[in-house]
Amino acid sequence: SLSKDGKTLYFSSDMPGTLGGADIWKVAITGDNTYGTPENLGAKINTEGRENFPFITDDNKLYFSSDSRQGFGGLDVFVADLEKGSEVKNVGKPINSEKDDFAFTFHKDQNIGFYSSNRGGQDDIFMAIPVCGVQLNTTVKNAKTGAILSGAAVAILDERNNMIETKTTGTDGLAKYGTECDKAYTLQVSKDGFVSKTIAVAKSKGGELPMTVELDPIDVIITETEVILNDIFFEYNKSNITKEGAFELDKLVQVMKNSPSMVIMVKSHTDNRGTDKFNMNLSDRRAKATVQYVISKGIAKDRISGKGYG
Structure with missing residues (x-):
């Protein structure tokens, strides 16, 4: 696999100096048909097993397959960011399977990958589209x-x-x-x-x-006269406790459990839409719903009461 600048060739070999069955190596391209000395990528990439099928992306991520790193079975595809010097990572499922998965290539501009796998019983080519x-x-x-x-x-x-x-x-x-x-x-x-x-x-x-x-x-939300909560809102013309309201009221429940002598009066108000009578009834229902929620969390009913104020 050739680097984007055309100056480095990555390949797999079992030449002398290999740590295992086969390793990933690189070699500098010094001119037309001339090369430097091959360099083993070392124990950070290679193991005592087989490392094959290197592919280097335009942004310097090295993909390869290995049968000796922790994975799902057989050959798995791994990746290392050579730019950042990061650790080797298994690319995970669904690329890897319990069978052999290998020869992965990724094309950054098209945001698409291809690889081979025998998960179906024979070697087939698969396409991989990354999910952000x-x-x-x-x-x-x-x-x-x-x-x-x-x-x-x-x-x-x-x-x-x-x-x-x-x-x-x-x-x-x-x-x-x-x-x-x-x-x-x-x-x-x-x-x-x-x-x-x-x-x-x-x-x-x-x-x-x-x-x-x-x-x-x-204790920061407790004063001499109040337990300070964020406003608890209700849906239009409704008195049921919302998920957000329950999350806020759970703070009050916790305070009351920690302070057994505390007694609470809940006051509820509506906005100015609707008649006075309608809003008085609605606010009262909301106050009572709030009280019932707190009681349902294990607080004695004689420790909390509520009233609507329109």
């Missing part, structure tokens, strides 16, 4: 101390606020999601003893997107 993805890496910290927070729940929602998945941060405080390009997402981050937070994730064109979310200790 974003690796969303979210680290959760204590806003007061800066300490990493393990055991935090990180939920990801789509553009319609439908829950996709919830992950829990490990000892590194990290939760990772594979998301799609050009789509906006929302993160809901929570942990016992801390104020939950909602974070908007803007559309991205691909690659890795690191994010740090800092959670305040729960």
Whole structure:
């Protein structure tokens, strides 16, 4: 495989100096039909097994197949970014299978790849069209101390606020999601003893997107007279608790569980559309729905009441 500038040839060989059955080598092209000394790409690329079918892209990514690296079976396709000196990565499914997958080529301008595989019983040529993805890496910290927070729940929602998945941060405080390009997402981050937070994730064109979310200790939302929450909104002419409203009310539930003597009065208001009577009834229904939600989370009914104020 020839580099874009035409100065380097990548090839596979079992010549003396090979680490295993066959290795990936490169050689400088010094003139018409003249070459430098072949150079083994070393243990970062090669193993004691077989490394074959090198292909170098225009942006200096080296694809090759190996039967000795951790994979799905037989020959698998791997990639290393020679520009960045990054570690070798298995390109994963659906390119690789339990059979032999090899001779992968990728053409950046056309955004298309081709490779061979015997997954169907004989060697066939397959076409591969990449799906744009974003690796969303979210680290959760204590806003007061800066300490990493393990055991935090990180939920990801789509553009319609439908829950996709919830992950829990490990000892590194990290939760990772594979998301799609050009789509906006929302993160809901929570942990016992801390104020939950909602974070908007803007559309991205691909690659890795690191994010740090800092959670305040729960006591910052408690004053002498109030538990301070973000506004809780309802759908037009409805009193049911929305997903966003529930996420906010869970902060109140946590505070009340941590403060057994606390008693709460919920006050609900509407906007100015509709008659006074209609709005009084609607706001009262919303207040009572809020109370019922909190009670449903294990808070005694004599500790919370609600009233609508139109």
